[in-house]
Amino acid sequence: MSRHCDVIVVGSGIGGLCCGALCARGGRDVLVLEAHSQPGGAAHGFTRSGYHFESGPSLWSGLGRWPSSNPLAQILRALDQPLEVISYRDWDVIFPEGHLRIGVGSTDFEAVVSDLRSPAVAQEWRSFMEVLQPIAAAADALPLLALRPGADVMGQLLRRGSQLLPHLAAMRHLGGAFAPLVDKHLSDPFLRHWVDLLCFLISGMPMADTNAAAMATLFGEWFDPEASLDYPKGGSAAVAAALVRGLEAHGGQLQLRCSVRRVLLEGERAVGVELENGEQIRADHVVSNADIWSTLELLPQESVQRWQRKRAQTPACQSFLHLHLGFDATGLEDLPIHTVWVGDWERGITADRNAAVFSVPSVLDPSMAPAGRHVLHAYTPANEPWDPWSSLQRGSAAYEQLKRERCSLFWQVLEQRIPDIRDRCDVVMEGTPLSHRHFLGVHKGSYGPALSAADGLFPGVTTPLEGFWMCGASTFPGIGIPPVAASGALAANGILGRKAQQELLESLSL
Numbered sequence: 001m002s003r004h005c006d007v008i009v010v011g012s013g014i015g016g017l018c019c020g021a022l023c024a025r026g027g028r029d030v031l032v033l034e035a036h037s038q039p040g041g042a043a044h045g046f047t048r049s050g051y052h053f054e055s056g057p058s059l060w061s062g063l064g065r066w067p068s069s070n071p072l073a074q075i076l077r078a079l080d081q082p083l084e085v086i087s088y089r090d091w092d093v094i095f096p097e098g099h100l101r102i103g104v105g106s107t108d109f110e111a112v113v114s115d116l117r118s119p120a121v122a123q124e125w126r127s128f129m130e131v132l133q134p135i136a137a138a139a140d141a142l143p144l145l146a147l148r149p150g151a152d153v154m155g156q157l158l159r160r161g162s163q164l165l166p167h168l169a170a171m172r173h174l175g176g177a178f179a180p181l182v183d184k185h186l187s188d189p190f191l192r193h194w195v196d197l198l199c200f201l202i203s204g205m206p207m208a209d210t211n212a213a214a215m216a217t218l219f220g221e222w223f224d225p226e227a228s229l230d231y232p233k234g235g236s237a238a239v240a241a242a243l244v245r246g247l248e249a250h251g252g253q254l255q256l257r258c259s260v261r262r263v264l265l266e267g268e269r270a271v272g273v274e275l276e277n278g279e280q281i282r283a284d285h286v287v288s289n290a291d292i293w294s295t296l297e298l299l300p301q302e303s304v305q306r307w308q309r310k311r312a313q314t315p316a317c318q319s320f321l322h323l324h325l326g327f328d329a330t331g332l333e334d335l336p337i338h339t340v341w342v343g344d345w346e347r348g349i350t351a352d353r354n355a356a357v358f359s360v361p362s363v364l365d366p367s368m369a370p371a372g373r374h375v376l377h378a379y380t381p382a383n384e385p386w387d388p389w390s391s392l393q394r395g396s397a398a399y400e401q402l403k404r405e406r407c408s409l410f411w412q413v414l415e416q417r418i419p420d421i422r423d424r425c426d427v428v429m430e431g432t433p434l435s436h437r438h439f440l441g442v443h444k445g446s447y448g449p450a451l452s453a454a455d456g457l458f459p460g461v462t463t464p465l466e467g468f469w470m471c472g473a474s475t476f477p478g479i480g481i482p483p484v485a486a487s488g489a490l491a492a493n494g495i496l497g498r499k500a501q502q503e504l505l506e507s508l509s510l
C-alpha cells in the first residue's frame, strides 16, 4: 500500500516551507519534497572550501524587530523559531552620477540627495515619502496572513472594518502599479531612476509594472527614521533552516533530492504525487511551490485544459548571471555589505548587463568565510536574456566562452574598487541562466512571472483542481521573500480553514 499524508508540498522554496510548516503547526501530517540537495529554493546556501555562499536574496528587512509587517517574520514567530539577524543601514551604489554611500533611513538618504542634486530635490523626496505613508499604513492594516483564499473577500474586509476604515482613501492605490504615483509626485531624474531601480530589484520589472502596495510597504520600512536592513546570521541557509526546524518541530518532514514527476489525479481532484523513482505518495492536499511553468509539467495535459492553456502563456522575467568568489580580505576594511552598480540610466533599468548587485555578507557576519577572507555573491538582477543560452550545453567550449564574455562585467565593476581582486581569489564560480535553472530549479532560469501590476494582481493560490494548491513567486502577492512567505501562509489558510487561521492571527495579535 502506498504511503499517505495530509499535505504534500512540492518544493522547499521559502513559500513551500512556510506553507508546509504552518500546515504542520495546524496539526496536519506534512511532507515537503525537494528535488535539490538543499532546502530554500532561490534562497538556499551552499558551502565550498569553508565559504558559505548564497544562491539568491541579499536584501532582507523587517526580521529584526517585532511587531513586523514582514510575513516571513510573522510566520517564524508563529513557529517559535527566532532568527538571529545583524542590522545595518548603509550600502554603496556606483551610478553614472558617481560612487555614493546610501542607506535606509530618511535623513541619511535626504542628505545624499541634497548634496548630489539640491535641497529642493531632497524636499521633493520628503514630500513623496509623505504621500506614500498612508498607502503603507493601509497595506499594513490588512495583513496578508489575514486573507484566506476562496473565502468571501468582502466578508473578510468587513470583519476588519474598524481597522480599515481610516485607510479607505489610500486603499485604492494598493492593487495597481507604482508608476502613476511616481509620475504624479517625482520629477527629478535621479529620484525617478532610483525608484525605478528599487522596483526592478524587487519585482524584476520597472515601476510601470511593479505593485504599488509592495513598494509603499518597502519605502515605509526603509525610509522610516529608525529603519535598518537585517542580514540573517548564517545567510539564506539560516532562514531555510529555521523554517525546516519549524516544520519538523510540528511533526512535518522534508525529503531532499526527491523530485516529483507528476501530480496524481482522480477526475479533477489531486490525490497525491509520483516521484522520479516511481514511488507514489497519496495525500489529501498537494501544494506546488514550483513555478507556474514547471507546475503545469506535473499535470496531465488533458486536465483543466482552459486553465492550463491560460497559465502556460504567463510571460517570464529574464534570468541572471552570477559570480561567487572567496577572496583575501586584507586591507579591505571599509567594504560595504552591498554595492549596486548601474551603467547607464538612458539604456533603461531592464537593459541587459546594465545593473548588478554585489554582496559581501562576511563584512557583517565573519562566520560566512574562513578567517581573513570574504565571500561575495554578485548577480545581474533579472536582466540576462535566456535565448542566447537556450541551445548551449553547460561545459561546452561555446558555453564557456559566452560565460567568460558575459561575466566579464562583474570583474570590470569589481576592479574599480579592488584592482587586484583576481589575484586575491581562491574560489571563483561564474554562473549563467543555465546554472541558475539547474541549481534553483526554475523554468528558463527566470526570476518569476512578468505579470504587470498595471493589469491586475498575481493569480491566487487556488487552482480549478480540488485539493491542488500553489504557492511561491508565481502566485499572489508575487516575487520576493515577503510575498512568497505570504503566499505560503495563504495556501495554508486555505487548507486549514477559518478556525485555524483565526487562531494563527490571534497568536500573532494581527
Ligand SMILES: Cc1cc2nc3c(=O)[nH]c(=O)nc-3n(C[C@H](O)[C@H](O)[C@H](O)COP(=O)(O)OP(=O)(O)OC[C@H]3O[C@@H](n4cnc5c(N)ncnc54)[C@H](O)[C@@H]3O)c2cc1C
Pocket (backbone or CB within 6 Å): 010, 011, 012, 013, 014, 015, 016, 033, 034, 035, 036, 040, 041, 042, 043, 055, 056, 057, 058, 059, 060, 258, 259, 260, 261, 289, 290, 291, 294, 320, 379, 440, 441, 442, 447, 448, 471, 472, 473, 474, 479, 480, 481, 482, 484
Ligand atoms: C539572485 C536572486 C536574488 C534575489 N534577491 C532578493 C532579495 O534581495 N530580496 C528578496 O526579497 N527577494 C529576492 N529574490 C527573490 C526571492 O528569492 C524569490 O522570489 C523567492 O525565494 C522564491 O521563493 P518560492 O517560494 O517561489 O520558491 P523557489 O525559490 O522558486 O523554490 C521552488 C523549489 O521547488 C523545487 N522544485 C521545483 N520543481 C520540483 C519538483 N518537481 N519536485 C521537487 N522539487 C521541485 C525547486 O528545486 C526549488 O527548490 C532574489 C532571487 C534571486 C534568484
